[in-house]
Amino acid sequence: MPNRVNAEKPVGVFDSGLGGLTVLSAIQEKLPNENLIYFGDTARVPYGSKSKETVIKYSLEILDFLLEKKVKMIVAACNTVSAYAIEEMRKKSSVPVIGVIEPCVKTVSQKAPENEKIAVIATKSTIKSGAYEKLLKKVRPDVYLFSKAAPLFVPLVEEGFSEKAVTEEIIKEYLDEISKEKIKHIILGCTHYPLLKKTIKRIYPEFILYDSSIETALFLELKLKENQLQSQNKAAGQIELFVSDVTDSLYDLEKLFFGKTIDRIEKVLLGW
Amino acid sequence: MPNRVNAEKPVGVFDSGLGGLTVLSAIQEKLPNENLIYFGDTARVPYGSKSKETVIKYSLEILDFLLEKKVKMIVAACNTVSAYAIEEMRKKSSVPVIGVIEPCVKTVSQKAPENEKIAVIATKSTIKSGAYEKLLKKVRPDVYLFSKAAPLFVPLVEEGFSEKAVTEEIIKEYLDEISKEKIKHIILGCTHYPLLKKTIKRIYPEFILYDSSIETALFLELKLKENQLQSQNKAAGQIELFVSDVTDSLYDLEKLFFGKTIDRIEKVLLGW
Numbered sequence: 001m002p003n004r005v006n007a008e009k010p011v012g013v014f015d016s017g018l019g020g021l022t023v024l025s026a027i028q029e030k031l032p033n034e035n036l037i038y039f040g041d042t043a044r045v046p047y048g049s050k051s052k053e054t055v056i057k058y059s060l061e062i063l064d065f066l067l068e069k070k071v072k073m074i075v076a077a078c079n080t081v082s083a084y085a086i087e088e089m090r091k092k093s094s095v096p097v098i099g100v101i102e103p104c105v106k107t108v109s110q111k112a113p114e115n116e117k118i119a120v121i122a123t124k125s126t127i128k129s130g131a132y133e134k135l136l137k138k139v140r141p142d143v144y145l146f147s148k149a150a151p152l153f154v155p156l157v158e159e160g161f162s163e164k165a166v167t168e169e170i171i172k173e174y175l176d177e178i179s180k181e182k183i184k185h186i187i188l189g190c191t192h193y194p195l196l197k198k199t200i201k202r203i204y205p206e207f208i209l210y211d212s213s214i215e216t217a218l219f220l221e222l223k224l225k226e227n228q229l230q231s232q233n234k235a236a237g238q239i240e241l242f243v244s245d246v247t248d249s250l251y252d253l254e255k256l257f258f259g260k261t262i263d264r265i266e267k268v269l270l271g272w
Numbered sequence: 273m274p275n276r277v278n279a280e281k282p283v284g285v286f287d288s289g290l291g292g293l294t295v296l297s298a299i300q301e302k303l304p305n306e307n308l309i310y311f312g313d314t315a316r317v318p319y320g321s322k323s324k325e326t327v328i329k330y331s332l333e334i335l336d337f338l339l340e341k342k343v344k345m346i347v348a349a350c351n352t353v354s355a356y357a358i359e360e361m362r363k364k365s366s367v368p369v370i371g372v373i374e375p376c377v378k379t380v381s382q383k384a385p386e387n388e389k390i391a392v393i394a395t396k397s398t399i400k401s402g403a404y405e406k407l408l409k410k411v412r413p414d415v416y417l418f419s420k421a422a423p424l425f426v427p428l429v430e431e432g433f434s435e436k437a438v439t440e441e442i443i444k445e446y447l448d449e450i451s452k453e454k455i456k457h458i459i460l461g462c463t464h465y466p467l468l469k470k471t472i473k474r475i476y477p478e479f480i481l482y483d484s485s486i487e488t489a490l491f492l493e494l495k496l497k498e499n500q501l502q503s504q505n506k507a508a509g510q511i512e513l514f515v516s517d518v519t520d521s522l523y524d525l526e527k528l529f530f531g532k533t534i535d536r537i538e539k540v541l542l543g544w
Contacts, residue, residue: 043326044316051517054315128520155427166441173438245323248400 007229008236010035011220012071014062017045018243018250019154019191020077021257023100026217027075028239031224033231035238037069038262041270043245046154047080048125059085061270063093065242071095072229075220079122079189079212083129096223100212101131103219104187108210109140112185119146119178122189123154132189146183150174157192158249160256163199171200179204188212195256240264279501280508282307283492284343286334289317290515290522291426291463292349293529295372298489299347300511303496305503307510309341310534313542315517318426319352320397331357333542335365337514343367344501347492351394351461351484355401368495372484373403375491376459380482381412384457391418391450394461395426404461418455422446429464430521432528435471443472456480467528512536 011034013024018040027036039062041047047055059081066074074097076082076089082099089097112118120132127149136145152170161167178186187210188194194211201207224230241262243250254261283306285296290312299308311334313319319327331353338346346369348354348361354371361369384390392404399421408417424442433439450458459482460466466483473479496502513534515522526533 043322045321049317049519049521050315051519054517125520151431152424152427152433155424159423161424164445166438166445169438169441173436245326247321247323248397249321 003228006072007231008035008233009070009072010037010238010240011073011075012037012039012066012069013075013077014039014041014066015078015191016041016047016080018042018253018257021254022191022194022213023075023077023216024239025258026213027220028237030217030221031230032237033233035231035236037066037071037240037242039065039242039268040244042243042247042250043270047078048123050080052084055080056085056088058270059089060092063089063097065268065270067094073098073220073223073227075216076100077191077213077216079126079191080129083126083131096227098216098220098223100191100216101135101189103215104189104210104212105132105135105139106219107215108185108187109136109143111208112140112143115142115144116185117144117146117181117183118185118187119148119183120187120189121148121150121153121174121178121193124149124151126189132187146178146181148174148178153196154190154192157195158253158256162195167196167199168203171196171203175200175204184208186210191257238264240266242266242268244268244270275500278344279503280307280505281342281344282309282510282512283345283347284309284311284338284341285347285349286311286313286338287350287463288313288319288352290314290525290529293526294463294466294485295347295349295488296511297530298485299492300509302489302493303503304509305505307503307508309338309343309512309514311337311514311540312516314515314519314522315542319350320395322352324356327352328357328360330542331361332364335361335369337540337542339366345370345492345495345499347488348372349463349485349488351398351463352401355398355403368499370488370492370495372463372488373407373461375487376461376482376484377404377407377411378491379487380457380459381408381415384412384415387414387416388457389416389418389453389455390457390459391420391455392459392461393420393422393425393446393450393465396421396423398461404459418450418453420446420450425468426462426464429467430525430528434467439468439471440475443468443475447472447476451476458482460484463529510536512538514538514540516540516542
């Protein structure tokens with residue numbers, strides 16, 4: 001019997017900045033009955049260049065904020081948080097916490113043939129964490145994971161250069177190695193990368209791309225079902241956006257990553 | 273008569289991150305007798321994507337830290353701070369505070385012929401602040417300033433791509449407009465850009481580049497002289513580096529921007 005009171009609570013989604021809105025967008029599309037709360041730590045973005053200790057500290061502050069908002073489940077829509085702070089968050093959280101790494105690894109591990117080579121492309125910090133590798137080794141010790149940091153992809157996407165010729169050149173700079181290794185299964189290990197899918201596929205039509213935003217939305221659906229926490233309220237589907245700093249680029253980035261701007265925005269001070 | 277006690281105090285230099293080490297490097301070369309303290313806010317870098325309010329708050333925290341270290345003068349080796357927070361810092365500081373914008377504007381205003389067109393390239397936030405424009409208008413109302421944001425230059429430099437072919441393409445993407453306008457005097461309005469000088473000059477040999485790190489070192493020399501605060505101690509020349517987070521890329525970025533690593537590093541918690 002589903003717990004009706006808890007099922008009507010919102011899902012909390014957060015990221016170091018606004019890149020996680022690609023995850024929010026996929027969740028909204030997949031689960032239109034859910035009320036969603038998004039927190040973007042725009043005052044302290046990016047997390048990728050910070051130490052593990054700092055990322056944990058910030059993530060726990062956000063956890064407190066989301067728990068105060070009475071969320072029923074939390075999605076850490078940030079690869080750095082998923083790599084460095086998810087265990088600490090789970091220890092302190094009264095509700096389930098989902099990251100973006102596990103869902104992708106789950107899907108790719110189901111789809112990849114035996115002894116297949118798989119690649120993950122991500123930011124430097126995510127690659128350095130070895131989080132994809134560790135998780136994949138557990139479920140598919142037969143596959144070989146090729147890890148590649150692509151630090152310029154985030155600024156290229158944010159500059160609106162996703163489909164420019166010069167971006168094709170930089171994509172080749174990072175991914176030619178993977179193509180030469182005849183690797184086909186590619187995990188996009190960063191919330192910004194879904195915007196590069198089209199350009200990557202144009203250069204490498206043979207690639208099968210695993211988009212963490214879509215995989216995470218599917219994983220959330222499964223976890224809500226398992227916990228009997230799916231909202232049945234068709235009048236729901238509200239989104240509230242909280243940020244730690246109202247920056248000049250806020251609306252541009254909302255449009256870039258969410259496709260539109262969100263009406264309900266509030267500034268929250270964390271760690272001041 | 274110089275104040276010997278004050279003259280032997282260190283100069284405080286700070287930046288949102290480690291890019292300001294290009295300024296520290298130029299200062300050390302120009303003023304080898306000075307003891308230098310550098311603070312890089314590596315936990316909260318970059319400032320360019322933050323609101324003015326946040327930049328002022330962080331700058332004043334750093335001011336307090338440097339004043340506690342008994343510095344005789346402060347260099348804000350950060351264009352965002354120089355644009356948004358320098359006045360607030362001066363109001364609260366017991367020692368002179370120098371930014372990186374004024375020195376460049378001073379030199380270019382002395383060198384540019386009448387009614388000349390000048391360009392400044394910088395990050396989005398520096399361009400948006402209009403700080404170069406305002407300052408230049410005061411001293412040379414005859415010149416026309418063409419402002420161009422080049423957001424990808426910082427990540428390209430940090431990725432070590434300064435001299436790659438793909439960087440040439442992105443430089444052209446941003447600067448062809450300036451070249452077509454027949455503008456020759458170009459202010460490099462970001463601490464990272466000195467590393468792109470060679471590549472820019474290869475594409476546009478006609479450009480006269482104004483390097484804010486060198487201009488700021490010269491300006492500091494002048495201000496120390498004016499205030500009779502030049503160190504006469506030939507055994508000085510010590511550098512101490514303080515950061516707000518010890519990140520993985522710390523040593524790489526030190527080498528990139530300072531040419532070598534600095535032995536004396538200490539982590540300081542600000543705003544925790």
